[in-house]
Amino acid sequence: MEIDYSHIKVIGFDADDTLWVNETYFREAEEEVGKLLSHYETPNKIDQELYKMELKNLGTYGYGVKGFVLSMIELAVELSNGKVSNSIISDILNIGKRMLNKPIELLEGVEEVLKTLSKDYRLILATKGDLLDQERKLEKSGLIDYFHHIEVLSEKQEYNYSRLLKHLDIKPSEFLMVGNSLKSDILPLINIGSEAIHVPFHTTWQHEKVSENETNGVDYKTVYSLLEILKFFKNN
The missing domain is CATH 3.40.50.1000 (HAD superfamily/HAD-like)
Known part of the structure; x- marks a missing residue:
């Protein structure tokens, strides 16, 4: 018709x-943070928990890279029981900065x-x-x-x-x-x-x-x- x-x-x-293109960069970032936090959990579990964290924070941070980065940091703190290193936090921040500066x-x-x-x-x-x-x-x-x-x-x-x-x-x-x-x-x-x-x-x-x-x-x-x-x- x-x-x-x-x-x-x-x-x-x-x-x-x-x-x-946008979502592709989020998938890449999820893989990166999965590797960064692999000492605390499996990549699949990290992926699941990150999604839950993003949903929990939507009402506070909204959509976008910045809220995504804050959720990754919060997850790192939670999975490590507050023991995550400054180096890993810095690496997560850099993931976000690279996303924001993508062509x-x-x-x-x-x-x-x-x-x-x-x-x-x-x-x-x-x-x-x-x-x-x-x-x-x-x-x-x-x-x-x-x-x-x-x-x-x-x-x-x-x-x-x-x-x-x-x-x-x-x-x-x-x-x-x-x-x-x-x-x-x-x-x-x-x-x-x-x-x-x-x-x-x-x-x-x-x-x-x-x-x-x-x-x-x-x-x-x-x-x-x-x-x-x-x-x-x-x-x-």
Whole structure:
């Protein structure tokens, strides 16, 4: 069945793992801290406990590298019963600094898609994470001029999106969201009456995963390259 997006006036994009690589660096950092703390626990156990620590701290630190680093340090203290060395703490801090200073690696077709769609649509960036880090990445990406508005959200739930669209005077029925996370970029938008296109990334943080039951019967489109979405707009 042909998809009709002729009613769409504004297109939103997620940032991390939709426009540029992000989650890969978290997986690499988890492996590093697993090795650093291997004297206290197995890598698999460390990975499990780090995830629990991140979830526990989300309400305090939010999303992003800085909260991730604090959770790694807290885990190191906990696993070692307070005996972790200053050297290991320093190594964990350096993991975080390297993550923050990673070059921006744009995913395939990103600039072509934004350049093409920005001619006919208002584009907005709707992401979550640490404000300073997201602003830095956007500036380094060279993509900032394609967006009419940039919003760093504390969460990506129905309430957050509804408030954003109301603030920007955008009708939900005229809005399309593009992102890699079913939990954050797709399901909340469908639930408020918007459209959504899922562009999966090769790795997903466990917290962002959803079950098949949650997606059964939900009307959204999935593509496997951002470039594929252009075919939906060629006749609009």
